[in-house]
Amino acid sequence: KRAEPMREFNSSQVYIADLEAALHYLLRVELATHSTLEGEELKVFKDFITLVSKLYPGGGSVGRLMETLSDWLIRLPLHTIPYKAVLDLLENRVGIPGVFLGAELRWIGCQGSMAGLRGYPCSLWTLFHVLTVQYDSDQSALRNTGLEGEAAPVLQVMRRYVRTFFGCEECGRHFERAAKDSVDQVENAEQQVLWLWEQHNRVNNRLAGSLSDDPLFPKAPWPSPSLCASCHEEKNGVHVWNRNNVLHFLRRHYGAANLSQRYSV
């Protein structure tokens, strides 16, 4: 059962509060199951933080926290990092003004109609869609990070993060299979935006009507005609996507100008 009433929101907007809640959950809950980070795990974590610190458009205390965390990880000459040291930074025991992660998890566009539905996985998709669009608008942001050599840096980091840390192991396996099959064909930032959209729709399709489907937010091909009429076309009586219009829509929907500050920390 749901403990509190739904918060009012608009499905044609993206909420910074959801991005903050994704990072909050990822850093405080998902990562906490790894008491130390070393080797491949540490590399995957560092790349994830680097990517977010360079491309996160939400600003605020969480944006500053990601930058601080990234600088700290780059400077640290350690091969092993205890999770406790990351936690100290998150809880601002190091005392840098204006750098903190809120104490509350507050999903807005990703709130579920019942506990256990939506929330973190929804906000993780949202975060990565935002990052693909942000990279498309400023590819120089990843210069000198070690990630600039990849044709699809956001997808590669997402793939490694999901495979290594994402709590839903079945999701990780599915995503890895999809990435292995086709991510190498992604040649540029536009294709990266569209690859993630297409992959997300495949997952929606697979999960429609399953137990993880929130009855108030049923899984369906996205964007719906009401969000983007020109994304949909019919050829010989068959539905087809107009990919140019989808790309245009994704750039607008997940672009920095469409991020709402409402409910954010």
Ligand code: FAD
């Ligand atoms: P979500 O599918 O989480 O979508 C979040 C929001 O993104 C939507 O509300 C909508 O605004 C927007 N959106 C929807 N479709 C698209 C699209 N195509 N492109 C861009 N934006 C879109 N669950 C499983 O049970 N099995 C799995 O194998 C599985 N694999 C997953 C793999 C990954 C990488 C992730 C992040 C999650 C996975 N999940 C899986 C979880 C599942 O996809 C949903 O996130 C979860 O069920 C919550 O669904 P939701 O209704 O909140 O919408």
